[in-house]
Amino acid sequence: QVQLQESGPGLVKPSQTLSLTCTVSGGSISSGGYYWSWIRQHPGKGLEWIGYIYYSGSTYYNPSLKSRVTISVDTSKNQFSLKLSSVTAADTAVYYCARFRGDSSGYYYGHFDYWGQGTLVTVSS
Amino acid sequence: EIVLTQSPGTLSLSPGERATLSCRASQSVSSSYLAWYQQKPGQAPRLLIYGASSRATGIPDRFSGSGSGTDFTLTISRLEPEDFAVYYCQQYGSSPLRLTFGGGTKVEIK
Numbered sequence: 001q002v003q004l005q006e007s008g009p010g011l012v013k014p015s016q017t018l019s020l021t022c023t024v025s026g027g028s029i030s031s032g033g034y035y036w037s038w039i040r041q042h043p044g045k046g047l048e049w050i051g052y053i054y055y056s057g058s059t060y061y062n063p064s065l066k067s068r069v070t071i072s073v074d075t076s077k078n079q080f081s082l083k084l085s086s087v088t089a090a091d092t093a094v095y096y097c098a099r100f101r102g103d104s105s106g107y108y109y110g111h112f113d114y115w116g117q118g119t120l121v122t123v124s125s
Numbered sequence: 126e127i128v129l130t131q132s133p134g135t136l137s138l139s140p141g142e143r144a145t146l147s148c149r150a151s152q153s154v155s156s157s158y159l160a161w162y163q164q165k166p167g168q169a170p171r172l173l174i175y176g177a178s179s180r181a182t183g184i185p186d187r188f189s190g191s192g193s194g195t196d197f198t199l200t201i202s203r204l205e206p207e208d209f210a211v212y213y214c215q216q217y218g219s220s221p222l223r224l225t226f227g228g229g230t231k232v233e234i235k
Contacts, residue, residue, distance in 0.1 A: 047170065047213055047226040060222050063126075096169055103219070110158035110217030110224075113181065115169035 002027040004097045004116035012091075012123050018084040022097030022116060029078045030055040033104030036080040037112065038071060040093040048093075052100050053080055087123045094118040127152050129214050129227035137235040144201040146230045148214035153194050158217040161190055161199045164229075165210045173212075174199060201232075209234050 008020035022036070029036060037052035051061035053071045061069050070083040084091060097116045101109040128151040138144055148159070156177040162170035172181040174190035177197055187202040201208055214227040 046228045047215075049224045049226070062224070098169075101175075108155070108157035109175065110219075111160035111172060111175040111215065112162075112170070113172050113175075115171070118169050 002099060002114045004099065004114055006095060006097050006116045006119040008119065008121070010120060010122060012087055012121060013125050014088055014123055015086055018082070018087050018091060018095075018121055018123070020082045020095055020097075020119065020121070022080050022082075024078045024080075024099075029073065029080065030075050033102055033109075035060070035100040035102050036071075036073065037098045037100045038082045039096045039098055039112070041096070041118070042090075042093045050082065050084075050095075089123050092121065092123045094120050127154065127216055127218065127223055127225055129216055129225055131212075131214060131227035131230045133230060134228075135231045135233060137233050138204055139235045140204050140206055142204050144199075144204055144208070144232055146199040146201075146212055146232075148192075148197040148199070148227050150195045150197070150216060154197075154216045154218070156193050159190075159192070159197050160215045160217075162213045162215065163208075163210045164213065170213060204232070206234075208232065 003025045005023045012018045035052040038050040040048050051071050053059045053073050059071050068085045073080040096118045098112040099114040101113050130149045132147045159177040161174040164170040178190045189200045191198050211229045211231045213229045217224045
């Protein structure tokens with residue numbers, strides 16, 4: 001059973017960089033066909049995909065956040081990370097890491113099958 | 126960007142009743158790439174349906190998905206107390222890359 005766990009500061013000051021790490025257990029982050037993702041949810045609102053990374057290091061970002069987002073992977077630690085720069089109060093949200101199952105071996109998939117519990121990040125001075 | 130519109134915003138039903146949730150896309154979505162999730166307060170979303178109609182592991186058969194093109198439906202045949210939650214649809218497209226969620230439907234106890 002794959003498990004994901006987010007970690008990082010719960011409070012970030014405006015204009016600074018938000019940094020979170022997701023640790024994956026119960027499976028290898030280097031497994032083919034899976035993309036390691038960040039999704040956020042503003043308080044009381046819906047879900048917003050931030051971006052994802054393949055174990056090879058290829059990244060794909062939501063165009064609306066692309067200029068401020070960096071996702072990286074550390075296969076030796078089975079972890080991947082999110083950096084979001086120049087944050088404002090509008091970036092206050094619960095941040096989830098999740099595993100995205102993509103196309104593989106002739107099968108077509110496009111969904112998130114495992115999620116972390118989420119971590120609330122508040123942007124405030 | 127493909128916009129997913131979910132309706133109704135809130136569905137008030139009693140346990141045992143049938144729930145029908147709609148997800149309408151602004152452009153055609155491949156059925157392979159349409160999923161549904163359930164989210165309860167304070168919890169992460171849980172995958173229910175992928176490929177428009179395939180149940181995820183461990184999901185009871187009272188949950189079913191259907192649809193194609195721009196119109197998709199999640200049906201809960203008989204609501205159990207634990208089914209009262211918010212439900213989201215999600216679509217994915219690879220060329221160009223696009224991944225969006227609907228705004229959600231809250232199923233509440235009447």
